[in-house]
Amino acid sequence: MKVALFIPCYIDQFYPKVGIATLQLLEKMGCEVVFPQNQTCCGQPMANSGYEHITGDCTKLFQDNFDEYDYVVSPSGSCTLHVKEHIPLKGRIYELIEFITDILKVESLEGEFKHKVGLHQSCHGQRGLHLSQMSELNAPFFSKPEQLLKNLKGLDLITLDRKDECCGFGGTFCVAEEAVSVRMGQDRLGDHLKNGTEILTGGDTSCLMHLEGIIRREKHAMKVMHIAEILNQAIS
């Protein structure tokens, strides 16, 4: 299966390892992966700030890069959601985890990852893309990321007090509402620290970048890995 990789701008520039892990993981699962070279950004930072009307050029560029592919895959729930809701494509965009569970039909993964892992559910992945059931609804439980993580040998998935509270990143919210943003991040980390998370993971690098910023400032021992990095490492 041929897939085009959409690597969001901040992953390209600051977290290339997440892009590399995504690419390698998909290749291990038998996909032919291409990275259209002229891609930049989906336009979400502007749109969420109220500037959707100036994202036309971004949208056009995105379509020029990705329109020829049936499957576009991205290791970011947030950017995927934006593309889904705002950029019409000839094919379809999938967040990495949902692509693995829904299109590649992977029920569970064989592998090993001997750590206590805390999963941070990004709101856009969870409530936007329905990667897992939301705690507000009276509806049956499911979790696509947990489906892939839970069978890895040695992996201890941490149970949190608040399983799907927002981390406070929120795009430009993280600087426009700096005090609340940081406080939300601290509280999310507090939940993970209290319950024993060694490695914090998630499907959205933006949330993780924000949380990692606080971890490093406050000098916590917790490590941060994108879920693509864990899966890629576990099944190698």
Next chain:
Amino acid sequence: MKTHSEAAEVFNKDFDRTTWHDQTLFMVRQKRDKAAFQIDDWELLRETASQIKNNVLSNMHNYLLQFEENASNNGIKIHWAADAKEHNEIVYGIISDYYRGEIPVDTFKGMVKSKSMLTEECHMNEFLAEKGIEVIDTDLGERIVQLAEEPPSHIVMPCIHWKKEEIGELFHKHLGTEKGNKDPQYLTEAARQHLRDKFLTRPIALTGVNFAVAETGEFVVCTNEGNADMGAHLADVHIASMGFEKIIPQKKHLGVFLRLLARSATGQPITTYSSHFKKPRDGQQMHIVIVDNGRSTQLGREDFRNSLKCIRCAACFNTCPVYRRSGGHSYHSAVAGPIGSILAPNLDMRANADLPFASTLCGSCSNVCPVKIDIHQQLYKWRQVLVQEGYTSMSKTLAMKGMSTVLSNPSVFKFSGKVGRMLMDKLPFLVNNNMNPWYKQREMPEPPEESFRDWYKKNKK
């Protein structure tokens, strides 16, 4: 006036108090979950309520006429107020008429009022105070903030930001309770005695309206304390103020809304009292003031009209991670929280331009909403409107335009990305300073050796 983010920064200076505020409200969210999950049909109930309200919005004109006719036939006098000022004048007029135009200000004891966010929106207490009429708020939480000369910080739990020690001190000062006594039981008893005297002596009572039934001309008021009933049934004149969106078509629809309201609000199966006022009692006057105050404009905004479906349960407040960590007063609006942030810009875009940005768009609000208002989508849409109408700063617009230029031009993007990483790498003080809000309490990401695209070119192409 401080913007939401400025006020929130002040709020967050007290770390422990912010923790307490967050945890208290999250506990209410958990009570809501527990109550909601006991109803197998919960999601169907929400969908049904949503559809009833959609029908109401689409047939508002006829329902209002039907309500007016039926209520009038029941002996209730209906008044119409285009805006806050007219609402307040109507209320004053009713009091004045009761005294045949001459309110005996020296002996007149004023009015008791149960919870009505609409009168907060209209600033009615201040208006009547200027005319020498004292309004006593009778909901315990509202009485507390009234004594403290503050607005409510939450539409269901008005003094959720107050600690019992502080309430003890306030009551000691105003009600003469023992100094240092902070026992909720004791303080509530003191308020009971204090307010019982007011109920027994005030000739005018004002209540809000939770639901007004077009089919029968009756209206329903929900309280736990019984203050609306104590006021209304003892007073000679009962005035009920309602925004026109409180209309529902038929009595049987109350079954849907009363199942949802208290469970969503506090996790109770129903409020203690759901009082159905249909006719005035013998010798009593009953008035309803139907208020527009911008609602008909909102009804015409396709993207925002369904905010008028709100039944004021405040579930969106309790679940909102931003509200819990910034407090109701940060929203500088009678209705705070996520729903307030989509209602307030309709009333005044300039004054409330900050509110739709006081959210991470996490979407939890829309999920708890018992009438399925797409609150977080509307926050996003208000941002677009506010920017296009020119209510954001020029510097932000320039920054966004600059970002757009970079991001829509691959060669510029590749270049500026390199420069950005290089600057952070070589000259960290350019970015890592306190002018940069990210850096105040967070480290910047460590810039890698090469970007993903550089790696890809080297290794894959």
Next chain:
Amino acid sequence: MSSRENILSKIKQNQPELLPLPDLSVLGSEKYDLVEKFTEILEGIGGKVLQVSDIEEIKNYIISNYPINARVISTLPAFSDNRDWQTADPHSLKDAEFLIIKGQFAVAENGAIWLTESEIGQRVAPFITQYLAIIIEKSSILPTMHQAYEEIGSIDYGFGVFLAGPSKTADIEQSLVLGAHGARGLVVFLV
């Protein structure tokens, strides 16, 4: 043009196209033991529920649990012959300690009891007395609010209330306190 005409014409102009009302008949299919559910819920919100076999049992309970010299009012002949209070100035009920009445029906899912003027005698009565007792026939307990409104149907009243438990507040730091402004306690006698 008056405000009324202004508001109504603006609403007519701005309201969206007519949307249908949903079907309510699919709701309210909950199945549970009605007496058990009602008891559990009402006790959970601060009410007391007693199963009794006759009026004497109720009388004995009241005599042994409430001050005998306090003012008791009732709309039920078995408890009081006095009817004057029903037409008196409502303020005159301020010293009434105890009201005993019969509810029309009750709702299992939320512990609510439907009362109208004909049961309560005076609108203010169930709110102003310190304590409240309500007699409910077990056979009148309905599963949910949907059946409750069917039961009410188009019967006319001037004032009606769903009353669920004693008056309460949690406005001080979310600590639950019974007896805010209305009755401090509610006992329900199931017959």
